[in-house]
Amino acid sequence: MTLANLDLAADVDKIFADLGVSVDRYKGGTLAVRSPITGTEIGKLPEVSASDAKKAIDAAHDAFLEWRLVPGPKRGELIRLLGEELRANKAALGRLVSIEVGKITSEGLGEVQEMIDICDFAVGLSRQLYGLTIATERSEHRMMETWHPLGAIGIISAFNFPVAVWSWNAALAIVCGNSTIWKPSEKTPLTALASQAIFDKALARYIADGGTAPKNLSTLLIGGREIGEVLVDHEKVPLVSATGSTAMGRAVGPKLAQRFARSILELGGNNAAIVTPTADLDLTLRGIAFSAMGTAGQRCTSLRRIFVHDSVYDALVPRLVKAYQSVTIGSPLENGNLIGPLIDKAAYDKMQAALQAAQATGGRVVGGERVNETEAGDAYYVRPAIVEMPAQSGPVRDETFAPILYVMKYSDFDEALKLHNDVPQGLSSSIFTNDMREAETFVSASGSDCGIANVNIGPSGAEIGGAFGGEKETGGGRESGSDAWKAYMRRATNTLNYGRTLPLAQGVKFDI
Numbered sequence: 001m002t003l004a005n006l007d008l009a010a011d012v013d014k015i016f017a018d019l020g021v022s023v024d025r026y027k028g029g030t031l032a033v034r035s036p037i038t039g040t041e042i043g044k045l046p047e048v049s050a051s052d053a054k055k056a057i058d059a060a061h062d063a064f065l066e067w068r069l070v071p072g073p074k075r076g077e078l079i080r081l082l083g084e085e086l087r088a089n090k091a092a093l094g095r096l097v098s099i100e101v102g103k104i105t106s107e108g109l110g111e112v113q114e115m116i117d118i119c120d121f122a123v124g125l126s127r128q129l130y131g132l133t134i135a136t137e138r139s140e141h142r143m144m145e146t147w148h149p150l151g152a153i154g155i156i157s158a159f160n161f162p163v164a165v166w167s168w169n170a171a172l173a174i175v176c177g178n179s180t181i182w183k184p185s186e187k188t189p190l191t192a193l194a195s196q197a198i199f200d201k202a203l204a205r206y207i208a209d210g211g212t213a214p215k216n217l218s219t220l221l222i223g224g225r226e227i228g229e230v231l232v233d234h235e236k237v238p239l240v241s242a243t244g245s246t247a248m249g250r251a252v253g254p255k256l257a258q259r260f261a262r263s264i265l266e267l268g269g270n271n272a273a274i275v276t277p278t279a280d281l282d283l284t285l286r287g288i289a290f291s292a293m294g295t296a297g298q299r300c301t302s303l304r305r306i307f308v309h310d311s312v313y314d315a316l317v318p319r320l321v322k323a324y325q326s327v328t329i330g331s332p333l334e335n336g337n338l339i340g341p342l343i344d345k346a347a348y349d350k351m352q353a354a355l356q357a358a359q360a361t362g363g364r365v366v367g368g369e370r371v372n373e374t375e376a377g378d379a380y381y382v383r384p385a386i387v388e389m390p391a392q393s394g395p396v397r398d399e400t401f402a403p404i405l406y407v408m409k410y411s412d413f414d415e416a417l418k419l420h421n422d423v424p425q426g427l428s429s430s431i432f433t434n435d436m437r438e439a440e441t442f443v444s445a446s447g448s449d450c451g452i453a454n455v456n457i458g459p460s461g462a463e464i465g466g467a468f469g470g471e472k473e474t475g476g477g478r479e480s481g482s483d484a485w486k487a488y489m490r491r492a493t494n495t496l497n498y499g500r501t502l503p504l505a506q507g508v509k510f511d512i
Ligand code: UN1
Pocket: 114, 160, 161, 165, 243, 298, 299, 300, 301, 302, 459, 460, 461, 462, 463
């Protein structure tokens, strides 16, 4: 089937009909959504006003006041049901992710799997919100810490992982006893609406099974930047978890700090790999191809720079160039295609500007041109670009959200490591090596300065079990696994005296 013949609007109708979402909720509003697959409109959603958004946040706060009293494992039961509903609706939601974002089918499904995985994690966590018991210096005292729910948590998500990132935050926040308010990207409100409908199904089952839950536990706010601002400025939101550009983080972070609210910021990445003399080149080729070209270079974790040792440069780079020239590009709904479209024209323009700037600084560009233009003039498919650079300069230091891989040659490991870290961003990183010293150095204190550092796999495609996030201009936040849940709770230190005297700490005397 050609792109021009695809009827994506009909697909969307069917998905929402199956989910029980009425047409007026995704058509007939003001926020137009286009599928990047064809560039055609697939929805027009009603937007919330700023004053209604404020009221919704007040209501979410009220929901929190009730939900925090529900025991953790019972809260976990709701998320268990959410995981079940996601399993039941995996194909539909995965397809909608593909339609709205342009991800290939297996990546659309993978995104929903990531949601299921975090639900499973959160269910276990709901019985493990552990605090410490701490040795006290005073006799007949006990000291401990307790983790309490925090409040109505704001979630601002980006287009590229339109639903997984919501679920990382929402599943944890809810088992931790919070309510959530979600402002999705204006580019991807349909998948948000579908996820909220799936959440509502889980909630209805939970209540039918005898569970107690307040109204407005999970709120979706569809709107533009001004709605994000309402969320960031509202005094009843103690934490905002925001994913997006560094520019967005620079606007949001100081505002939250000003009112002493917390933030989890997951911003730009400029992820690199070092390919050393002992690298397994077959594995390296596959690792680079997936991380650099996959999702059309539109992951925060996408591979954007590689440093290749001069002894393996000629054995690897021509093979990579060949892979770039032969990779299959086209409708992400069609099996066999590995590269779908860019999200929109603005992304395409930014890619072309970066390639021109790279050329102007001595870069040799292969690829980057538009494909399928005659079939779908409003869709932006590109051949991924591979650019041999004489140095790490010009656009190499920026995150361009497109499939551009900058290739640089090195001869000294320490120098490569230095260049690896010499960019403003610090999300993810990798090394391809079979040299134990290089591998261990890379993940050591003096190695990669990123939040994620991998050996013999690319920088993208992390599992949910680890904490996800990065350093420097990436914002410092951590979401998802490990102990990231602690950011969604407040910690109280408790000292209890079960004796009849009142010894003071540090030997202080105060006898009256
Ligand atoms: C993102 O691009 O914002 O590690 C998230 C990965 C995915 C998540 C990416 N699990 O590539």
